[in-house]
Amino acid sequence: xxxxLADAARELVDLCVSSAVEEDEVxxxxxxxxxxxxxxxxxxxxxxxxxxxxxxxxxRPWGNPVIGLRNPIAPPxxxxxxxxGRAESDFHCGAAYEGPPGLVHGGVVSxxxxxxxxxxxxxxxxxxxxxxxxxxxxxxxxLGDLRVEAWIDREDGIKTxxxxxxxxxxxxxxxxxxxxxxxxxxxxx
Numbered sequence: 265x266x267x268x269l270a271d272a273a274r275e276l277v278d279l280c281v282s283s284a285v286e287e288d289e290v291x292x293x294x295x296x297x298x299x300x301x302x303x304x305x306x307x308x309x310x311x312x313x314x315x316x317x318x319x320x321x322x323x324r325p326w327g328n329p330v331i332g333l334r335n336p337i338a339p340p341x342x343x344x345x346x347x348x349g350r351a352e353s354d355f356h357c358g359a360a361y362e363g364p365p366g367l368v369h370g371g372v373v374s375x376x377x378x379x380x381x382x383x384x385x386x387x388x389x390x391x392x393x394x395x396x397x398x399x400x401x402x403x404x405x406x407l408g409d410l411r412v413e414a415w416i417d418r419e420d421g422i423k424t425x426x427x428x429x430x431x432x433x434x435x436x437x438x439x440x441x442x443x444x445x446x447x448x449x450x451x452x453x
Contacts, residue, residue, distance in 0.1 A: 266326065266333060266334045267333055267334075269334075270332075270333060270334050270335060270336045270338075270340075271336075273336035274336040274337075274338075274340075274360075276297070276336075277336055277337065277360045278358050278359055278360045280360075281359040281360050281362070282358075282359040312327055313325075313326045313327035313332075313334065328379075329375065330375055330376060330379040331343060331379060337360075339355050339356065339357055339361070339376075340355075341353045341355045341376065341379065341380070341412070342355075343379070343380055343383045345383045345384060345386070345387035346387060347387060347388065347389065348387075348388065348415075348416075349384050349385065349387060349388025349389075349390070349415055349416030349426070350384055350387070350388075350413070350414065350415045350416075351380050351381075351383035351384040351387055351413075351414045351415075352380070352411070352412065352413045352414070353380060353411070353412050354409065354410070354411050355376070355409075355410055355411075355412065356408065356409050356410070357372065357405075357407055357408070357410060358407060358408075359407065361407065362407055364404060366404075366406060366407060367404040367405055367406060367407065368404075368405040368406070368407060368410075370399075370401060373399070373401070373405050373430060373437070373438045374397065374399050374440075376412055376430065377397070377399060377412065377414075377428050377429075377430065377438065377440040377442075378394055378397050378440070378442065380412045380413075380414040380428055381394070381397075381414045381426045381427075381428050381440060381442040381444070382394065382442075382444065383414065384414035384415055384416055384426050384428070385416060385424045385426050385442075385444045388416045388424070390416065390419060390424040390444065390446065391444075391446070391447070391450065392422075392423075392424055392444030392445050392446050392447065393444065393445050393447055394442055394443075394444060395423070395442075395443040395444060395445040396442065396443045397440060397441075397442045398440065398441045398442070399438055399439070399440050400438065400439045400440075401437070401438050402435075402436050402437055402438060402439065403432075403434065403435075403436075403437050404437065405430055405432055405437035405438060406432050406433065406434075406437075408432075408433075409433075410430055410431065410432055410437075411430070411431040412428060412429070412430045412431075413428060413429060413431070414426055414427065414428035414440075415427060415428070417441070422445055422446040422451060423443055423444070423445060423446075424443070424444045424446075425441065425442070425443055425444075426441070426442050426444060427439070427440065427441050427442075428440045428441075428442075
């Protein structure tokens with residue numbers, strides 16, 4: 265039910281950036297969007313989707329800005345991971361993610377790398393919160409089809425080091441290393 269709405273809103277966001285329609289079409293679209301906003305405003309959650317998952321016991325990262333099924337700002341990225349501590353995804357960043365002309369904004373690159381690093385450590389049985397994240401931008405990350413890969417590098421006590429990179433048509437565009445800290449609640453469990 266929510267995926268089609270988020271997909272339509274995602275396309276709307278992209279078209280707000282890339283459409284070249286005439287002014288009267290923009291005004292008509294604005295009226296349509298305002299009507300949709302009024303319709304959805306009729307009932308609001310008292311907690312975020314993430315907070316609800318904590319109290320409900322089921323993990324549903326629907327609001328996540330990278331992988332969120334219900335979040336139209338998410339590319340969205342579908343991450344594939346395995347118990348060896350590896351994670352990967354092929355994804356697409358369109359006009360809504362542009363920073364420098366023709367390139368993905370560096371903050372979006374960082375967001376994607378952090379998310380997939382987290383998937384790798386979680387898949388490897390070492391779930392953690394990002395303690396540090398270091399990004400090295402090798403070249404501009406072009407808009408369009410991209411790939412991200414992450415893996416666990418090493419472990420020491422409550423810390424897990426993981427590495428990742430994003431690959432574009434001309435090779436690696438950005439590399440990351442993150443230190444993930446096992447949350448206190450999991451340490452005490």
